[in-house]
Amino acid sequence: MRLAGRRIRSLVLLLAVSAACKEKTEAAAPAGTTARIGAALSLTGPAAPYGATQRAGIQTAVEDINAGNALPLKLEVLIEDDGSTKEQGITVFQKFINRDKVSAIIGPTLSTTATAADPIAQQEKVPVLAVSNTSPTGITDIGNYIWRDSLTEKQVIPGAFKKAKEKMGFKTAGVLYGNDDVFTKAGYDVMKKTLDDLGVKVVDTQTFAKPDRDFAAQLTALTGQKPEVLVVSALADNAAAIVTQARQQGWTGPILGGNGFNSPAFIKNAGTASEGVMVGTSWNSASPAPANQRFLAAMKAKGANPDQFSAQAYTGVYILAEAIKLAGDKTGREDILAGLGKVKDLDTPLGKFSFTPSRDASHEPAVQQVKEGKFQVVE
Amino acid sequence: MRDLLLAYQSLIAFVGINGLLALSVYATLSCGQLSLANAGFMAVGAYAAALLTVKAQAPFIVVLAASALAPAIIAVPLGLPVLRLRGVFLAIATIGFGEVVRLFFVNWDYTNGALGLVAIPQRTALWTIFLALALALFVLARIRGSRFGYALEAIREDETAARTMGIDTTGHKLAMFVLGAALAGLAGGLEAHFTFMVAPGGYGFGRVVEMLVQAVVGGTAAFFGPVLGAAFLTALPEVLREVGARLGFAPGPFRLFLNGAILLLVVLFLPNGLVSLAGLRRRKK
Amino acid sequence: MGQQALNGVFVGSIYALFAVGYTLVFGVLDILNLAHAAVFMLAAFSALALVADAHLPLWMALPLAVLAAGLIGLLLERLAFRPLRGRADSNISGLISSLAMATVFEAIALQLFGPDVSRFPLGTFPDRLIRVGTASASLLQLCIIGISVLLMALLTFLLARTRLGRRLRAVAESPRAARILGVNVDRTIAAAFFLSSALGGAAGVLFGLAFNSISPDVGRSVELKGLAVIILGGMGSIPGAVVAGFALGLIEVFTVARFGSSLRDAVSFAVLFVVLLARPRGLFGQAAVREA
Numbered sequence: 001m002r003l004a005g006r007r008i009r010s011l012v013l014l015l016a017v018s019a020a021c022k023e024k025t026e027a028a029a030p031a032g033t034t035a036r037i038g039a040a041l042s043l044t045g046p047a048a049p050y051g052a053t054q055r056a057g058i059q060t061a062v063e064d065i066n067a068g069n070a071l072p073l074k075l076e077v078l079i080e081d082d083g084s085t086k087e088q089g090i091t092v093f094q095k096f097i098n099r100d101k102v103s104a105i106i107g108p109t110l111s112t113t114a115t116a117a118d119p120i121a122q123q124e125k126v127p128v129l130a131v132s133n134t135s136p137t138g139i140t141d142i143g144n145y146i147w148r149d150s151l152t153e154k155q156v157i158p159g160a161f162k163k164a165k166e167k168m169g170f171k172t173a174g175v176l177y178g179n180d181d182v183f184t185k186a187g188y189d190v191m192k193k194t195l196d197d198l199g200v201k202v203v204d205t206q207t208f209a210k211p212d213r214d215f216a217a218q219l220t221a222l223t224g225q226k227p228e229v230l231v232v233s234a235l236a237d238n239a240a241a242i243v244t245q246a247r248q249q250g251w252t253g254p255i256l257g258g259n260g261f262n263s264p265a266f267i268k269n270a271g272t273a274s275e276g277v278m279v280g281t282s283w284n285s286a287s288p289a290p291a292n293q294r295f296l297a298a299m300k301a302k303g304a305n306p307d308q309f310s311a312q313a314y315t316g317v318y319i320l321a322e323a324i325k326l327a328g329d330k331t332g333r334e335d336i337l338a339g340l341g342k343v344k345d346l347d348t349p350l351g352k353f354s355f356t357p358s359r360d361a362s363h364e365p366a367v368q369q370v371k372e373g374k375f376q377v378v379e
Numbered sequence: 380m381r382d383l384l385l386a387y388q389s390l391i392a393f394v395g396i397n398g399l400l401a402l403s404v405y406a407t408l409s410c411g412q413l414s415l416a417n418a419g420f421m422a423v424g425a426y427a428a429a430l431l432t433v434k435a436q437a438p439f440i441v442v443l444a445a446s447a448l449a450p451a452i453i454a455v456p457l458g459l460p461v462l463r464l465r466g467v468f469l470a471i472a473t474i475g476f477g478e479v480v481r482l483f484f485v486n487w488d489y490t491n492g493a494l495g496l497v498a499i500p501q502r503t504a505l506w507t508i509f510l511a512l513a514l515a516l517f518v519l520a521r522i523r524g525s526r527f528g529y530a531l532e533a534i535r536e537d538e539t540a541a542r543t544m545g546i547d548t549t550g551h552k553l554a555m556f557v558l559g560a561a562l563a564g565l566a567g568g569l570e571a572h573f574t575f576m577v578a579p580g581g582y583g584f585g586r587v588v589e590m591l592v593q594a595v596v597g598g599t600a601a602f603f604g605p606v607l608g609a610a611f612l613t614a615l616p617e618v619l620r621e622v623g624a625r626l627g628f629a630p631g632p633f634r635l636f637l638n639g640a641i642l643l644l645v646v647l648f649l650p651n652g653l654v655s656l657a658g659l660r661r662r663k664k
Numbered sequence: 665m666g667q668q669a670l671n672g673v674f675v676g677s678i679y680a681l682f683a684v685g686y687t688l689v690f691g692v693l694d695i696l697n698l699a700h701a702a703v704f705m706l707a708a709f710s711a712l713a714l715v716a717d718a719h720l721p722l723w724m725a726l727p728l729a730v731l732a733a734g735l736i737g738l739l740l741e742r743l744a745f746r747p748l749r750g751r752a753d754s755n756i757s758g759l760i761s762s763l764a765m766a767t768v769f770e771a772i773a774l775q776l777f778g779p780d781v782s783r784f785p786l787g788t789f790p791d792r793l794i795r796v797g798t799a800s801a802s803l804l805q806l807c808i809i810g811i812s813v814l815l816m817a818l819l820t821f822l823l824a825r826t827r828l829g830r831r832l833r834a835v836a837e838s839p840r841a842a843r844i845l846g847v848n849v850d851r852t853i854a855a856a857f858f859l860s861s862a863l864g865g866a867a868g869v870l871f872g873l874a875f876n877s878i879s880p881d882v883g884r885s886v887e888l889k890g891l892a893v894i895i896l897g898g899m900g901s902i903p904g905a906v907v908a909g910f911a912l913g914l915i916e917v918f919t920v921a922r923f924g925s926s927l928r929d930a931v932s933f934a935v936l937f938v939v940l941l942a943r944p945r946g947l948f949g950q951a952a953v954r955e956a
Contacts, residue, residue, distance in 0.1 A: 043631040046881065048779030080620070081631060086574050086581065090389045091617060098386035112581075115497040116574040120389075138497035138576070179926060180485045180579070185493045206925045209485075211885040213875035216671040217920035217928070224667075237781040241877050248793070248802055249667070269783050269876065413756060460941050466755055467696050468899075471891050472940045475933040478888060482930045584888065588763060595760055632774035639767030646761045647747050 035103055035324055035331040036076045037317075038096030040117065042109035045084025046210065049237070050132060050309045051109045055079055057310030058106065060298045061317035071321055072329055082108050086116035093117040097124050104129065104323075104336045106316050111135035111182040118142045127337045131316040132309055134259065135182050136190075140359045147340055147359040149319055149350070150312050151282035153187040153233075153258055156365040158194045160280025163367045163378060164229075164256055165198050172201045173256075174227035176218055176242065178234050179207040187233035187258040195231065203227045208238065215242050216249065223251050235260040236307075240269035247273040254278065263307035267373055274370045278378065283308040283350055284366035285375050295349040315348040322346050387617075388505065389573075394613045395508035396570050401593040401605035402515050403562035406555045408599050409519075409528075411535035413466065414556060415587045416457070416473035417563040419480035420450035422582035424564020425571040426484060429496045432572065439502045439572070443511075446568025447561040454560035455553070462552045477587055484579040495578030503573040511569060512606070515562055519602045531555065563590075596645050598652020607653045615641065666798035668921045669914065674805050676913020677812035678871050682886050683893035683905040684816055685864035691900030692836045692856040695758040699740055700864050700890070701883030702769035707733040707865030708872035708882060709777055716785050726869055733865020734858040740765055741857035746850070773880040783876040808870045815866055816906050819859065823902060832856055836900065892932040896939050898949020907947060 039058055042051035062075050078100055082089040089108045096102045097120070104127045108114050111133040121128045122143035130148035133139045140146050164170075173195055178184035195202055203225040206218035219242070222230065232242055232255060239261045246255065255277045262281040267274045284292070285306070295314055299306040323339030324331055346353045351363040368375040400417065407414040424446035431437040431445055461472045485493055522528045533541040534548050542548045571577045589612075597608020619634045649655055682704060689697045711729035714720045720728070744761040751757060792803040823829035831852045834842040843849050871886070872878045893912050897904025912932060919931045939946055 044635050044774065044779075048774065049781070049879075052779055081634065083616070086576070087389075087393050088616070090574060091387075091393070094389050095386050098382045112495065112576070112578045115495075115576040115578075119498075119501070119575045135494060138494070142498070180493050182494050182578075206920065208925060209885075209929060211881065213871070213877045213882065213885055214675050216675070217668060217917040218925045220667045220671060221921050221925075237877060237879065240781070240783075241875055244876065250793070250800055265780060269781060271786050408756075464940060464944060467690075467694075468895075468940060468944060470696075470759075471895055472937065474888070474891065475936040475940075479930055479933050479937075482933075486926050591756075592760055592763065595756060632771045635774065636768055636771035639764045639771060643744065643761055643764035643768070646757050646764060647744075650748075650751055650757065 034074050034076050035320075035336075036078065036100065037320060038092075038100060038102040038105045039077050039079045040082045040089060040092045040096070040105060040107040040109075040113075041079060042084040042113070043079075043081035047084040047109045051081070051084075053305055053307055053310040054107070054109060054131065054313035056299065056302060056304035057313035058317055060295075060302055060304065060310075061314040064294075064298055065317065065321050071325060073324070073331065075317065075321060077106075077317070078102065082113055082117075084110060084113070086113050089113035089117040090120060093120050097121065097126050102126070103331050103333050104320055106131055106313070106320070108133075111139060111186075114139055115142075118146050121145055125337075126333050127340060129316050129320060129340075131312045135186050144359070145337060147355060149316050149353065149361045151259075151361045151363070151365055153190040153280075155361070156259055156280045156282050157187070157190045158197070159365060160258075160278070160367045161191070161194045161198060161256065164254075164278050165200070167378070168229065168254055170200065170228035170254070172203050172227045173229050173231050174222035174225060175202055175205045175231045176215070176222060176234070177205075177207060177232070178210055178238060180209045181235065184210075184233045184235060184258075184260060187260065191231055191233055191258065208234075208242075210235070210238065212238065213241055215245050219246050219249055219251065223249065227253070229253055230255045232256070233258050233260065236263040236266045237269070240266050240274070243270045243277060244273040256280075259308065262368075262375075263309075264305060265307065267370060267375070275373075276370060278367065278369045279375075280365060281308065281368055281375075282361075282363075282365050283311045284364075284368065284377055285311075286368070286377055287349070287351065287366075289347065289349075289351065291347045292349040311349045315350050315353065318348055319343060319346065319353065390614065390617055392503075392505055392508055392573055394610045395505070395512050396566050396573070397590070397593060397609035397613045398512050398606040399508075399515055399562055399566035399569070400590040401597060401609040402512075402519060403559040403566065404587075404590045404594040405599055405602070405605040406519070406559035406562065407552075408594060409535065409602075410531040410552055410555050411538065412462065412552055412556070413470045413591075414473045414559065415470050415591065416454075416476045417559060417590055418582045418584070418587035419473075419477035420454065420560040420563040421567035421570075421586070422480050422484060422577075422579065423450040423453060423567070425567030425577045425582070426490060426496070427564070428568030429499050429571045429577045430490070432499055432502070433496055442502075442572070443565060443568050446571075447565040450560040450564035450567075451557050454557045458553045458556040459549075462549065462556060474584060474587070477582070477584065481579050481583050484582075490577075493579060495576055495580075497576040499571055499575050499577070501572060501575060503569045508569055508573075511565055516603060516606065518558075523602050527551070527554075592642060596642065596649075596652055598649075598654030600651050601654045604652050604654040611653060612642075665921075666796075667800070668917050670796060670799040670801055670805075672914035672917035673910060674801070674809060674874075674913070675917070676910035677809045678867055678874065678909075679886065679889055679893050679913050680906045680909020681812045681815060681867040681870070682864055683890050683897065683909050684819060684902055685860035685862075685867070686890050687894040687897065687900055687902065687905045688819075688832075688856055688860045688863070690894065691902075692832055693745070693758075693853060695745065695755060696762070697740070697745075697857075697860070698759060698762040698887075699744070699766040699769065700762075700860070701887035702766040703733050703736050703740070703861045704864045704868035704871070704886065705773060705878075705880060705883040706736060706769055707868035708878045709773055709782075710865075711869040711872060712782055712784060712878055715788055716782075722788055722873075726866075729869050730862050730866045733868070734862035736769075736865075737857040737859075737861025738854055740861065741854050745857070746853075770880050777880065779880060781877045781879045783878065784873060789873060804873060808874055811866070811870060815863060816902070819863065820902055822859075828852075828855060889932050892936045894946075895936050896946055898946030900950070901946070901948040904946055904948035 080092045114133045115138045177188035257279040261279040326342040327335035327339035354362045356362045367378045427449040428442045428446035431442045593608040594605040598604035710732045714725035893908045897908030
């Protein structure tokens with residue numbers, strides 16, 4: 001046991017030494033000219049696709065802001081990989097807070113990681129801006145330092161489904177959802193309640209797991225019950241496969257999806273099968289608003305994929321910049337916290353953005369339908 | 380300096396928790412059984428503890444006791460049939476058990492399925508973890524030197540011979556299986572109250588593989604070997620994070636690659652784990 | 665019901681092909697190769713790269729990808745398994761080194777192809793639906809079933825009728841005896857890995873074509889199912905893996921039809937348990953499974 005203790009202590013020493021060395025080689029930024037922000041993203045592990053696109057969105061936003069002169073100071077964003085796990089998420093948060101001394105943190109990618117890491121930021125009084133956490137509970141209710149710009153399904157689905165029902169007039173539905181992922185499970189909970197409220201009868205419900213690629217059995221079972229519409233709560237990769245396989249099986253009825261469908265990758269991977277799919281989204285990709293067009297152009301110039309995740313991440317950086325401005329160009333943690341509280345009707349790719357009193361996102365969601373290989377808004 | 384310690388205190392906590400988990404796998408390895416059920420046991424302990432705290436506000440000591448007892452109780456009826464299987468079949472059966480437990484929690488609405496239980500108050504402190512670890516090491520050290528321990532080694536060497544010599548192989552194996560379950564459950568309970576939440580995703584196949592790897596890389600010749608392995612492999616991704624940043628690598632797959640490569644090198648060139656490094660140094664003198 | 669049966673046969677054919685490679689290595693070496701699913705994944709990506717980037721036609725890309733998988737298997741054997749052969753704990757250390765290789769493979773795939781899901785370019789395979797009784801299947805699905813069955817038949821023939829097959833069976837029986845009889849054990853084991861990985865790779869390519877979702881973690885959905893299949897079929901038994909693969913595919917599909925999909929994965933493991941507790945050697949296996 002003595003040997004183990006010594007080993008552990010020497011490991012800590014090794015970390016300390018390497019950390020100290022690192023601090024010396026970095027030029028310390030003079031106070032007041034740089035705002036240092038940490039971004040905890042899932043760059044490996046199951047959430048890697050989302051972390052990768054978030055990174056592109058964040059880097060694009062930072063480059064744009066630093067190149068312009070809206071802010072008299074520069075943004076410095078440190079990006080770290082949380083490995084899609086809560087352990088690394090916690091470690092990264094602590095590193096950001098105590099070693100890098102960031103003024104605010106963006107992320108983490110997954111809601112489950114957030115429920116483990118955000119409490120630490122709350123304890124240490126560091127503002128966190130979630131850009132992809134959609135779990136209805138357990139995020140912003142952690143405390144007043146936790147904010148988010150990602151609409152939850154509860155804010156998106158009811159409006160979308162109501163409009164869909166008005167247009168298509170269905171009375172029965174078959175539901176398919178991913179039950180092992182917070183995003184899709186939370187989405188399903190909202191969908192079930194919404195269908196109930198709209199008086200739609202759910203004839204059958206099937207589930208799948210995120211790693212699944214074969215949905216034939218579930219789809220055959222669902223379509224066998226002859227619903228008028230298929231309702232799906234899935235992330236983009238699964239969504240593309242589900243829609244393709246449904247069409248392959250001969251299902252010609254309408255398909256309704258949630259936030260997870262909102263990605264050009266969905267259309268690309270599903271091909272013609274995506275035609276006509278209607279989704280409730282928190283990012284209107286076709287919005288002509290200048291903020292959105294700027295975002296699309298910048299992402300395209302970088303060769304990156306503009307999807308909902310990158311749009312929300314990009315917006316997150318702009319929100320923090322706005323908070324700094326509203327705080328009088330001050331970059332301290334309390335300043336940013338105060339600034340966040342003042343953000344109102346900010347022009348972002350997501351639309352006019354404000355926070356709700358409980359620090360959740362507030363902006364107009366959109367209902368879109370895939371027409372001719374592109375998402376178009378449904379009026 | 381204080382900031383440095385604060386920055387890495389969670390890492391130190393995870394080293395301790397993973398140490399407990401590696402010891403739980405070692406418990407069955409020490410009598411030659413490759414049991415991969417401990418992620419499932421960890422989940423049972425973690426959820427039991429979380430439920431007691433969140434729904435019943437039970438005192439922490441009761442919560443921890445439950446986190447060790449609940450999986451231990453399950454381990455008995457599970458172990459009796461499953462421990463009769465040899466080698467890789469036992470491994471596969473226990474992998475199956477772990478998956479069934481995970482799927483159970485994914486589908487159980489009372490605990491919110493995949494969302495899990497959140498906002499668990501942080502009742503675990505660093506000293507709690509290391510006290511538990513010290514206790515586990517103490518128990519295993521005592522077993523090692525005792526007649527019970529010699530029987531375990533005999534079973535590990537040659538189970539049939541041990542049985543003919545009159546050793547109750549089933550009883551010994553079951554005892555270690557239950558001990559392993561209790562340790563894993565305790566680690567689960569401690570972790571749940573450190574990371575504020577429990578969710579099924581954290582207790583899958585990948586988790587138990589991590590535990591096994593840490594135990595084997597540390598070395599099973601000495602009773603503290605697994606703890607060494609846990610410390611090394613828990614700190615490694617973070618060390619690689621620093622190294623990667625200094626070398627200018629973008630965060631991402633490179634760390635994963637190095638993790639795998641280092642693991643391969645250790646398995647190939649240090650067959651008895653990191654513990655054997657100490658022996659090498661002594662011999663060189 | 666007919667449609668579900670077809671679904672089951674289809675997914676079962678891929679499970680079977682995957683499991684056959686798995687069980688081959690276990691039969692010959694008594695080792696579980698946990699990098700099998702990673703080879704499955706790399707083969708799918710290789711085929712994708714050959715079709716999408718090198719613009720090769722599918723009928724050329726497929727065998728090339730399978731060949732690549734076989735070569736990766738040779739590499740795997742040389743790097744992760746051969747050095748451990750003499751060791752007492754070779755089961756456990758073999759498990760861990762194959763795991764390490766799986767991690768390395770996944771990191772390489774992540775670096776080369778990114779984490780997103782990719783698909784074969786549209787039009788890679790003609791899109792045609794065919795009616796089979798009351799069910800409908802795509803031409804692709806029928807071809808995949810056909811190719812899987814063909815490959816498994818070829819393997820069975822190879823094992824039963826060729827010299828290599830005899831050598832493989834000899835080494836599976838007893839490596840020491842085989843060596844005494846003049847069999848080059850090292851080369852035979854390498855051949856076993858080549859075949860196993862080639863078949864696993866074929867399963868990966870077909871899977872990638874079938875579901876058009878190729879990503880670095882695509883092996884995850886089959887790797888644990890593969891375990892259930894080889895246990896059900898009997899460790900080391902090729903016909904067992906084939907029968908069990910189809911059986912599990914059908915069982916899964918009918919579980920979904922009857923009880924809903926949340927139970928589907930649990931069913932594979934329930935089958936695993938029942939088999940291990942009631943008849944551990946599976947349907948066709950002969951390996952000694954119990955201590956008692």
